[in-house]
Amino acid sequence: MRSARLWAGLLGLAKVVVEDVEFDEVEQVLVVSARPRKATKRRCGRCGKRCPGYDQGEGRRRWRTLDFGQVRAFLEADSPRVRCAEHGVIAAQVPWARHGAGHTYAFDDTAAWLVTHCSKSAVRDLLRIAWRTVGSIVTRVVADAEATTDRFANLRRIGIDEISYKRGHKYLTVIVDHDTGVLLWARPGRDSTTLEKFFDSLGVQRCAQITLVSADAAEWIATVVAARCQNAELCLDPFHIVAWATKALDEVRREVWNAARKGGQKTVAKELKNARFALWKNPGDLTDRQACTLAGIAKTNAPLYRAYLLKEQLRQVFQLKGAEGIALLDAWLKWAWRCRLPAFVKLARSIRDHRAGIDAALSHGLSNARVESVNTKLRLLTRIAFGFRSPEALVALAMLDLGGMCPPLPGRAIT
Ligand SMILES: [Zn+2]
Numbered sequence: 001m002r003s004a005r006l007w008a009g010l011l012g013l014a015k016v017v018v019e020d021v022e023f024d025e026v027e028q029v030l031v032v033s034a035r036p037r038k039a040t041k042r043r044c045g046r047c048g049k050r051c052p053g054y055d056q057g058e059g060r061r062r063w064r065t066l067d068f069g070q071v072r073a074f075l076e077a078d079s080p081r082v083r084c085a086e087h088g089v090i091a092a093q094v095p096w097a098r099h100g101a102g103h104t105y106a107f108d109d110t111a112a113w114l115v116t117h118c119s120k121s122a123v124r125d126l127l128r129i130a131w132r133t134v135g136s137i138v139t140r141v142v143a144d145a146e147a148t149t150d151r152f153a154n155l156r157r158i159g160i161d162e163i164s165y166k167r168g169h170k171y172l173t174v175i176v177d178h179d180t181g182v183l184l185w186a187r188p189g190r191d192s193t194t195l196e197k198f199f200d201s202l203g204v205q206r207c208a209q210i211t212l213v214s215a216d217a218a219e220w221i222a223t224v225v226a227a228r229c230q231n232a233e234l235c236l237d238p239f240h241i242v243a244w245a246t247k248a249l250d251e252v253r254r255e256v257w258n259a260a261r262k263g264g265q266k267t268v269a270k271e272l273k274n275a276r277f278a279l280w281k282n283p284g285d286l287t288d289r290q291a292c293t294l295a296g297i298a299k300t301n302a303p304l305y306r307a308y309l310l311k312e313q314l315r316q317v318f319q320l321k322g323a324e325g326i327a328l329l330d331a332w333l334k335w336a337w338r339c340r341l342p343a344f345v346k347l348a349r350s351i352r353d354h355r356a357g358i359d360a361a362l363s364h365g366l367s368n369a370r371v372e373s374v375n376t377k378l379r380l381l382t383r384i385a386f387g388f389r390s391p392e393a394l395v396a397l398a399m400l401d402l403g404g405m406c407p408p409l410p411g412r413a414i415t
Contacts (some may be wrong), residue, residue, distance in 0.1 A: 030073040044084035045099040057081040106410040135388030142396035159371035183402035199228040236357035237368035238318035248343035252307035
């Protein structure tokens with residue numbers, strides 16, 4: 001066939017001999033028959049090592065490739081098996097598709113690119129595939145990219161966080177590079193075993209290069225980081241510490257509200273109930289009405305106002321940062337110890353217990369803000385990933401979109 005080269009070029013096939021092109025009247029699809037060039041024959045589908053042939057496997061089979069004009073197109077070829085010393089009897093590698101895939105590289109990469117650039121329905125309609133198939137495609141595209149690129153080479157500062165991806169307490173552990181804001185790694189689970197897996201894939205040497213780790217105050221994170229990254233300082237995320245203070249403040253508000261209610265002070269109780277947002281917000285963001293509410297509390301409710309000031313001053317600590325922040329935190333602790341508000345005395349105790357991590361965050365000015373921003377986007381992706389069969393597919397989607405692993409469109413150079 002004179003146009004064999006043209007067909008190979010149109011399909012973007014290298015190391016492949018096109019034998020025939022036919023229109024299948026029954027299926028209404030274009031079928032391109034091909035075989036690998038000799039040099040790429042008889043290799044293990046997983047490791048690519050040359051090995052002895054075994055049998056003809058499933059015989060002829062088809063791989064879906066990109067459409068030609070209006071018709072769907074398939075690549076058809078033998079699918080022999082080989083006997084690999086390491087992987088046993090296994091389907092031989094083909095130069096046009098990933099191992100175990102029913103779609104060609106060109107199709108897989110196009111699907112992966114589209115997923116990060118178009119809506120769910122656009123991808124499904126354009127490619128004429130089910131959403132769960134897209135899930136399988138992105139999973140293998142990312143697995144392939146992870147196996148061939150080293151994204152952990154110059155890692156210094158990382159942030160660890162968790163995100164719930166399904167109702168019923170399903171969580172992902174998420175790792176972000178503080179210097180690039182890129183999602184580095186995510187896996188289902190929220191425990192030390194999950195986190196261990198990340199440091200396993202990093203290896204001893206690269207773990208030793210990590211200097212700063214930011215995270216919330218979870219015990220399991222602290223334990224694993226201390227054991228695996230000997231040169232790293234753990235910085236506790238200021239956002240979480242301020243959230244503790246907000247919680248303590250709310251506890252005080254509820255107490256005084258209950259006391260007012262039980263004492264029959266209806267108006268006071270109502271005011272306190274509505275004061276929630278005024279107390280929560282940063283002073284600069286208050287509406288006039290909320291500012292009024294707060295002024296009222298300052299006049300009539302000393303304990304609650306004291307709690308409010310304690311929360312605000314703790315927030316100030318993290319705004320100041322550095323030595324000034326540390327000095328203010330010392331003063332804050334002294335104040336909190338004798339404030340006669342049990343919730344804040346308890347908070348002072350927690351802060352004392354986590355002092356090293358808080359001071360590290362203050363002196364390095366490291367917060368989990370970048371991690372939070374990745375998480376916000378990841379939360380949107382969990383909705384898009386609805387319909388994928390596994391959490392691994394959600395992780396793969398996240399790596400494509402937020403981890404910089406999206407492949408270029410077939411035949412185009414990376415820009
Ligand atoms: Zn092998």
